[in-house]
Amino acid sequence: MVRVALVPAPAGDPRFPSHECACCGVRYPVRRNGMRLFHGDTLDGDICPDCVLTGPAGAAAKVRARLTAIRKESGEGGGGRKRASLVRLLSRRARMLDGTPSFSLSARQAAARETRERR
Numbered sequence: 001m002v003r004v005a006l007v008p009a010p011a012g013d014p015r016f017p018s019h020e021c022a023c024c025g026v027r028y029p030v031r032r033n034g035m036r037l038f039h040g041d042t043l044d045g046d047i048c049p050d051c052v053l054t055g056p057a058g059a060a061a062k063v064r065a066r067l068t069a070i071r072k073e074s075g076e077g078g079g080g081r082k083r084a085s086l087v088r089l090l091s092r093r094a095r096m097l098d099g100t101p102s103f104s105l106s107a108r109q110a111a112a113r114e115t116r117e118r119r
């Protein structure tokens with residue numbers, strides 16, 4: 001079970017892609033509110049508005065797509081220790097998202113605002 005916490009946008013150029021999504025892996029700018037993924041009290045990384053809007057199941061699918069790509073890239077058993085720990089981290093994140101029924105309404109509203117202002 002994960003939850004999304006809102007954080008104020010960082011100082012600086014609001015067009016600069018300063019955040020990297022822990023689910024789909026894209027770099028994206030934060031206009032008003034950044035969103036962070038928490039597992040209990042543990043910060044698991046940033047999450048982009050698109051992943052918040054798609055919901056936990058959709059975000060889990062994006063994490064799994066990245067896992068598939070990483071496994072393909074590294075081949076059978078290849079990739080070394082760094083790759084292996086990334087695979088472990090992403091697998092854990094996908095499982096936690098699976099166990100999450102939905103993101104909070106305030107997170108979804110903030111995500112909708114962020115995507116509106118992007119256009």
Ligand SMILES: [Zn+2]
Nearest residue numbers: 021024048051
């Ligand atoms: Zn994302």
